[in-house]
Amino acid sequence: MEMVRLGRTELRVSPICYGTWQFGGDWGQVDEAAAIDSIRHARDRGITFFDTAQGYGFGVAERILGRALRGGGLEDVVVASKGGLRMDGDRLIRDASPEWLRRGVEASLDALGLDHIDLYQLHWPDSRTPPGESAAALHEMVEEGLIRHVGVSNFDVARLRMFPGVETLQPPYNLFRRDIEADVLPYAAEQDLGVLAYGPLAHGLLGGGFDEHTTFPADDWRASSPDFTGQTLRRNLGVVEELRTFAERRGASIGQLAVAWVLANPVVQVAIVGARSPKHLDDSISALDLSLNHDDLAEIDRIMAPAVPVQGPAPEGMG
DSSP, X not given: OOOEEOTTSSOEEOSEEEEOGGGSSTXXXXXXXXXXXXXXXXXXXXXXXXXXXXXXXXXXXXXXXXXHHTTSOOTTOEEEEEEOEEEETTEEEEOOOHHHHHHHHHHHHHHHTOSOEEEEEEOSOOTTSOHHHHHHHHXXXXXXXXEEEEEEESOOHHHHHTSTTOOEXXXXXXXXXXXXXXXXXXXXXXXXXXXXXXXXXXXXXXXXXXXXXXXXXXXXXXXXXXXXXXXXXXXXXXXXXXXXXXXXXXXXXXXXXXXXXHHHSTTOOEEEEOOSSHHHHHHHHGGGGOOOOHHHHHHHHHHHTTOOOOOOOXXXXXX
C-alpha cells in the first residue's frame, strides 16, 4: 500500500485508516477477540494508521487497540487519538479545558500502552474554553514528548482560524454529507492541513446492507437517529440502489465506490473506515484500486441529487 503525507506533518500514513469508534459501545455490544483480530488483519493488509479516542468507551476502544498492536512491531505504525469529551453523570459533554485535555492524554497513553501519541486531536469544539487555551495545552504536551502532532475534529473554518498551530483536521465526509466542500476543504488546502475524513460509508448506509426493514439494537445510536428511520431512510435507500447499479457497472461494490469517492477529492489524504470484519475491511482497501474520472464523478452527482443529507451524531445526542 502506497503511503501518503498527512498535510504539513512529517507523518507518512496509509490512505486507509482503521477507525475504532465501533469498539467503544455506541454501536452495540463488542466482541473483543473479534475486534483484535480485525485490527491485526488491518495491520497485515498494510494499514499503518489507526484512529481512536478517549471518548470511545473512555478507555475501552483504546485498550483494545493497544492490545491488538502490541507484539506486532510499532516502528511504522501511526496512532491517532482524540480528547475533549467527558461524562457528567449520564451526559456526554464537551470539555477542552487544559486540565481535562492533560488528564485525557495521560489516560489515553495508559490505555494504549504507549509512551507517546503520534497525533492527538480535539474531538469537538468547546464553546466554554477559549481555543487558544486548548491549543496551548496541547502544544505544551508536544514539547514534553507526550504527543507529537496536534489536530482537531468537527471544526468549521471560523474555529480552525482561532486554533493556533493546528496541523490536521478530521471532518465527517461522505456522499450524503458534503457541506465541508464549501469552505472547510478549501481552507485545509490553503493551510496544507492533513485531512482524515471519517464516516465515508455514511455510518453504514453506503455499506450496501440496509433495507427498509433494517432495525438497530437499542444501544446503537442509529436506533434513535432520524437519519436512519422513516421517510429519510426510505428515500436515501433508493439513491443507494442507484449507486449500487453504477458501482456494479464499474466492477465494484457500493462500499468501494463510497470510499473511492472520498479519496478522489485531492484535499483528502485519508479515509477512516471502521470495519468489524476482515471481509468489510478488505472491501474498503480494494477502493484504492478504483479510479473515478470526471464523467464518473458527474454521474455520481446526478444520482445523489435527490438524496437527503445525513448528519450523524453529536456528543449531546450520544449520552
